[in-house]
Amino acid sequence: MNYEYYKIFYYVGKHKNITRAAVELYSSQPAVTRAIQNLETELGCRLFVRTKSGVEFTHEGQTLFNYVNIAHSQLLKGEDEVSKSISTETGTIYIGATVTALHGFLFDFLDKFHSVHPNIKFKINSGSSNGTIEKLKNGIVDLAFVSTPCNPSKTLNTLKIKAFDDILIAGKNFENLKDKLFKLSDLKDYPFVSLRHSMQLRQFLDDIFTEHGLSVTPDIEADGADLIVPMISHNFGLGFVPRPMAEDAIARGEVFRINLETPPPERHICMITDPHHPHTNASRLLIKTIQALKEKTAP
Numbered sequence: 001m002n003y004e005y006y007k008i009f010y011y012v013g014k015h016k017n018i019t020r021a022a023v024e025l026y027s028s029q030p031a032v033t034r035a036i037q038n039l040e041t042e043l044g045c046r047l048f049v050r051t052k053s054g055v056e057f058t059h060e061g062q063t064l065f066n067y068v069n070i071a072h073s074q075l076l077k078g079e080d081e082v083s084k085s086i087s088t089e090t091g092t093i094y095i096g097a098t099v100t101a102l103h104g105f106l107f108d109f110l111d112k113f114h115s116v117h118p119n120i121k122f123k124i125n126s127g128s129s130n131g132t133i134e135k136l137k138n139g140i141v142d143l144a145f146v147s148t149p150c151n152p153s154k155t156l157n158t159l160k161i162k163a164f165d166d167i168l169i170a171g172k173n174f175e176n177l178k179d180k181l182f183k184l185s186d187l188k189d190y191p192f193v194s195l196r197h198s199m200q201l202r203q204f205l206d207d208i209f210t211e212h213g214l215s216v217t218p219d220i221e222a223d224g225a226d227l228i229v230p231m232i233s234h235n236f237g238l239g240f241v242p243r244p245m246a247e248d249a250i251a252r253g254e255v256f257r258i259n260l261e262t263p264p265p266e267r268h269i270c271m272i273t274d275p276h277h278p279h280t281n282a283s284r285l286l287i288k289t290i291q292a293l294k295e296k297t298a299p
Contacts, residue, residue: 002038002039002042004035005035005036005038005039005042006039006068006071007025008021008025008027008032008035008036008039009035009036009039009047009064009065009068010065010068010069010072011024011025012032012036012048012055013048013057013061013065013068013069015054016053016054016055016056017053017054017055018032018033018036018054018055019054020054036048043060043064045058045060046058046060046061047060047061047064048061090119090120090282091120091121091280091281091282091283092120092121092122092123092282093120093121093122093123093142093143093280093282093283093286094122094123094125094140094141094142094283095122095123095124095125095141095142095143095144095145096124096125096126096127096132096133096135096136096140096141096143096144096145097124097125097126097132097144097145097146098126098127098128098129098132098145098146098147098225099126099224099225099226099245100147100201100225100242100244100245100269101145101146101147101269101270102124102126102145103226103242103244103245104147104162104164104242104244104245104269105145105161105162105269106124106145109290109293110122113286113289117282117285120282120285120286125140125141128199128200129146129147129150129199129200130150130151130200132144132145132146133146133150133152133156133272136156136272136273136274136277137153137156137274139274139277142273142277142279142280142283143271143272143273143283143286143287144271144272144273145269145270145271145272146269146270146272147164147200147201147242147267147268147269147270148160148267148268148269148270149200149201149203149204149267150200150270150272152270152272155274155275155276156272156273156274156275157272157273157274157275158270158271158272159270159271159272159273159290159291159294160268160269160270160294161268161269161270161271161290161293161294162268162269163266163267163268164242164243164244164266164267164268164269165242165243165263165264165266165267166205166240166241166242166243166263166264166267167240167241167242167243167246167257167258167263168187168238168239168240168257168258168260169229169232169238169239169240169241169246169249169250169255169256169257169258170232170237170238170239170255170256170258171232171233171234171235171236171254171255172235172254173235174190174235174238175256177238177258178256178258179259180258180259181259181260181261182258182259182260182261183212183260183261183262184208184209184212184214184260184262185212185213185214187238187258188214188216190237190238191219191220191236191237191238192216192217192218192219192237192238192239193218193219193220193221193222193228193231193232193236193237193238193239194218194220194221194222194228194239194240195221195222195223195224195225195228196221196222196223197221201225202221204264204267205240205264208240208264208265212262218237219236219237220236220237225241225242225245226245228241228245229241229245229246229249229255232255233249233254233255238258240264242267271287271290273287
């Protein structure tokens with residue numbers, strides 16, 4: 001079956017005129033005539049008869065056109081559905097994010113973005129910085145949100161979108177540390193809660209202790225940053241967490257901040273995109289919205 005013949009047949013039947021069909025098809029009149037003749041040969045019957053004004057269907061031609069017209073309408077509907085799926089107001093955006101990026105930026109941002117674009121859906125895949133970046137490179141997610149320190153390859157585009165700090169917190173059993181100022185070395189003998197050794201944030205915190213000439217072995221190690229605050233609120237030890245992740249627990253009085261003479265250096269939440277990965281209009285809109293927000297809040 002030659003679908004191009006049926007397309008030409010549809011336009012000839014629509015206009016009842018070979019010349020007008022050729023114009024709409026950006027083709028020539030002889031090419032259109034030849035295609036109709038070939039289709040008639042394949043089917044073994046005449047489809048049109050010539051008139052002074054153009055052409056008219058034969059009985060067989062009218063029967064065929066009734067089916068082709070339905071098929072053409074269905075194809076147009078299909079194109080419309082695909083267009084909707086890639087429009088800026090519909091579609092699904094696949095997002096990879098670390099827990100820190102979710103709590104520190106993405107939840108609030110997506111809440112506002114979704115209120116403006118309610119028909120855009122999100123599929124969020126959380127994980128470590130390295131795992132999230134790998135998913136981006138493999139095309140599993142459209143864009144990635146991670147926190148520094150991270151090491152994306154130079155082939156990826158990285159945009160720092162929000163700064164945040166890490167704070168040291170403790171539960172009620174350590175209230176003797178409340179409202180005082182400490183050097184990190186003053187706390188080296190207390191139990192600590194931290195992430196497992198292979199994670200980027202754990203390396204960042206280990207480097208901080210090393211800069212102070214300290215080496216601390218955590219009493220409890222967690223697989224995710226979202227587990228640290230609950231563990232600390234249950235008095236398993238002290239621990240560094242991104243400030244946005246601790247604010248609710250601090251407000252409820254479950255944990256408190258320990259004041260340090262030298263706080264950890266500032267970190268950033270980053271948006272990472274792959275210029276070699278195709279984007280839908282919806283994901284482009286989200287990226288442009290974040291870029292505009294970054295420009296608006298830049299000092």
